[in-house]
Amino acid sequence: MNNLAKKQAVYSNEKATVNRNEQSQKRFWFTPGEKILFLLFALIICFMGAQVISTQTAVYEVNTEIHQIEKNIKEQQRVNNDLKVQVSEESTYEKIWKRAKELGLNLSEQNVKVVQPQ
Template sequence: MAAEQIRKYSMIPDKTTEQQSPRPKKQRSVKKAWFTKGEKFLYTTGLVIIAMTMIFVVQYSSSLDSVNRDIQRVDSNIAQVEVENNALQAEVKELSKPSRILAEAEKHGLSIKNSNVKQATQTN
């Protein structure tokens, strides 16, 4: 017992006390992830699919808009050609009148022997 009391006051640390009271170890704080690996994979896959769908929709919309512009251009060209055709048909009717033809014939020195002139084809 006397040896134990001396050890208390001595500068040499007691080996038994070190072993009995170990220093508390720093525990690594394991941060819990917000998402698991599987969830991250699913979210990433979902985002990629959504992005690809958005790109597809934009491309489809762009091509559809381009086709609509081409259709409008063709329609306007058709309308313009129809107007020109109507003008030319009116001009043909005007130029094919028998009185005008007779006037042009007399102007160039032709004369009609029979006064009964008939039109070979009728125009509408």
Template structure:
């Protein structure tokens, strides 16, 4: 058996299309952050303060409206009581006239005895 002596040549594959020159890479553009961490914390703090103050204002307005409603109800009650008092005082004046009292006394059997009447000076 005879040894065959083969020369090995490296295989170079040649592309079937023409080689394009490498395109220069664009430098990576760093995205600049719109807000830094500190600015975000400040923004969140400001937002929370505004929210709390808004809620306090709404709560205060609600309390003021409730108090105003209570005041108006009390004023209505005062007006009603005042009208009742006025009506009752008019009724007292009507019922306390001399003629009415005299008629009521006669109905109950009282008689006028001028010897028992004493005149009181004054009013």
């Protein structure tokens, strides 16, 4: 019997060391491969976030340029309309005749020629 008790004691000691090894192995939450995958996933998320921010910045800059150009176009259209009004005021018959007299031009019927359409 004595021999049987030693075998059981050795067996229980082996079992305890196996349980300790299993417990120490269970302590690790993630394998190194999983850690690398998590790190890679986190880096990809950070990179994509940076890309989104830089794209939004570029879009904002382009929109700012568009609004500035539209403002310049409206200003130029206003100037053009003012000039058109000024041209129409200056091209009236009375203004032309007044300017011609200032320059010394006279309207003589002898110098007027009528052109017939063909």
